[in-house]
Amino acid sequence: MFESTGILGSIIKNNQGFAMDDSFELYDLKVEVVASDRPFVCSHREGDCFYVQGENLVFPEGSSFSMYALSAILPLLPAKQRNTDPNDWMTTDAYIACPDPNCGARVRIIRTGKRTVSHSETTVVPLEADDGTEEQI
Numbered sequence: 176m177f178e179s180t181g182i183l184g185s186i187i188k189n190n191q192g193f194a195m196d197d198s199f200e201l202y203d204l205k206v207e208v209v210a211s212d213r214p215f216v217c218s219h220r221e222g223d224c225f226y227v228q229g230e231n232l233v234f235p236e237g238s239s240f241s242m243y244a245l246s247a248i249l250p251l252l253p254a255k256q257r258n259t260d261p262n263d264w265m266t267t268d269a270y271i272a273c274p275d276p277n278c279g280a281r282v283r284i285i286r287t288g289k290r291t292v293s294h295s296e297t298t299v300v301p302l303e304a305d306d307g308t309e310e311q312i
């Protein structure tokens with residue numbers, strides 16, 4: 176069982192009462208509509224965007240974003256928030272096509288910065304919990 180000390184929200188005490196840092200980093204993201212060599216079919220507007228900050232999607236006032244394009248992008252966002260191997264395609268690839276095969280819109284996912292997040296502020300599962308991996312026997 177972990178107990179938060181309330182200091183910065185990221186210093187916790189483990190079972191033995193030792194203070195430990197439970198923080199980790201996530202990238203903030205900007206997701207924006209960009210043009211390609213084909214016209215848009217959907218209501219995309221070049222430059223429309225939203226931001227990913229922790230678990231939140233933040234939309235600038237007055238902006239809109241196609242729910243169909245959003246559905247194609249959503250599964251990738253948690254991966255783009257995390258550190259990835261330099262050789263991983265998730266590190267290098269930033270453009271996602273609109274799921275309408277006739278639409279020329281692309282969406283670019285840009286890592287804009289990093290934020291520090293506290294494990295204890297994002298879950299009730301303790302750090303020492305079973306991570307779900309199978310034990311090698």
Ligand SMILES: [Zn+2]
Nearest residue numbers: 217273278280
């Ligand atoms: Zn489209």
